[in-house]
Amino acid sequence: MHQGRNEAVRLMGEGAAKELKSRWLAAAQLGLVSSTFSTLIGQLAASQLGRDAAVDWMTVAAQWADFSWALVFFGLFGRWTSRLAPxxxxxxxxxxxxxxxATEWFGLVPLFPFFQPIFTLQQPYWIGFLVHLSSALIYPLFAWLRWPLRRAPPTSAVRFAKRWAAGALLVLATFGLVSVIDGLGWPLPTLSRDVAGDQRYIRHMVTHHEQGIELAKLGKQRAQDPHLRALAALMVASQQSENRIFDRWWRGWSSEPMALCSSEERLAMPGYLTSAQMADARNAADGEFDAVFIRLMSLHHAGAVQMADNQWHSSGDPxxxxxxxxxxxxQQGEIALMNNVTGIEAVRQATRNMLANNL
Structure with a gap:
């Protein structure tokens, strides 16, 4: 009898170990599926939100994070979560x-263990939230993926998961179609209640960005601090991509070509540098360039922040x-980065920047 009990305990232990291994493998499989889905959705939806996915990947790569969070949810917490209905x-x-x-934006990335304040200062919180939401919406597939291929029982949970997978593929196809149409120069129609205001903002911000790109290229070439050179390169990439999005939306929303801003409009733009100020940057000695660049780019960014804040509070296209x-x-975050803001202060400033113009 004693030997029989030992055998029963051994079999129970083997069964528990097998179930644990199976759960972790299913969690890893779901992590691959959910992270791939969120990456594809992010790539396809980026332009609809005024983002360039390639530039966003310059600051952080989210795919590994979605995979890891799936392991946490169904592996680490799997004792409770693996039995949840889809x-x-x-x-x-x-x-x-x-x-x-929130865990990433407020803690893991800017503080411990990654110490990358550029992520929190450069990207608003809602971008990461949307990426992780698209990944988490794939979690109902776990009820199907936990079974070996073609051996899932015909339960209601498995049937729901299969229908959910079909829906996810349909969503991907829809986003893909919209992305292709947008890439051909036919973006979704404007939903603006102030078309003239939107057009004015686009024209002014494109012109403002053009000068910002010119100044950032100087920083990319001449900055003595490697950190500042890398940040200037990111400024060039982000503002060029934003201008491409502005141009595509303009061509899709207006039958008229985008008119150049007049000299009077440029003078009235907040933060638009004078010819003398741009000459100061071009002619600065190597030992003085970094300080001149930070001063002028901070002025320029402050103007763009004011323009963007006005548009955010407008009745323009969402x-x-x-x-x-x-x-x-x-751009508020880049001012902080130029001044080497890190740690808790970076998180504090990023939180304030997400909520308001603090310049």
Whole structure:
């Protein structure tokens, strides 16, 4: 009898170990699927939100994070989460996305263990939230993926998961179609209640960015501090990509070509540098260049922040306003980065920048 009990305990232990291994393998499989889905959605939806996915990847790569969070949810917490119904997993997607994106944005990336304040200062919180939400919305597939291929039982949970997978593929196809149409120069129609205001903002910000790109290229070439050179390169990439998005939206929303800003308009733009100020940057001695660059780019960024803040509070197209919010956040953050703000102070400033113009 004693030997029989030992055998039963051994079999139970082997069964538990096998179940644990199976759960972690399923969690890893789901992590691959969910992170791939969120990456594809991010790539396809970026331009609709005024983002350039390639530039966003210059500051952080989110795919590994989505994979890791799936391991945490179904591996580490799998004792409780692996038995949840797909519908329950759907309702948990938003709070889980809030938790994971906030954990990264406020702690893991800018502080310990990655110490990368550029992520929090340069990207507003809502970008990470949307990425993690698209990943978490794939979690209902776990009820299907936990079974070996073609051996899933025909339960209601598995049937729901299969339908959910079909829906996810349909969403991907829809975003792909919209992205292709947008790339051909036919963006979705404007939803603006102030078309003239949107056009004025686009024209002015394109012109403002053109000068910012010129100044940032000087920083990329001449800055003595490697950190400042890298930041200037990011400024060039981000503002060039934003101008491409502005140009595409203009061509899709207006039948008229974009008119150049007059000299009077340039003088009236906040933060638009004079010819003498640009000459100061070009003629600065090597030992003085970094200080001159930071001073002039901070002035220039402050003007762009003011313009973007006005657009964010306008009645313009929601996509243009969302893009303006991101510009307001990133350019305030870049001023902080030029001044080597790190640690808790970086998180504090990023939080304030996300909520308002603080310049």
């Amino acid at each position: 519908r329950t997993l759907f309702w948990l997607a938003i709070p889980w996305a809030v938790f994971t994106s 996509r243009l306003r969302l893009m303006a919010h991101a510009i307001r956040h990133e």
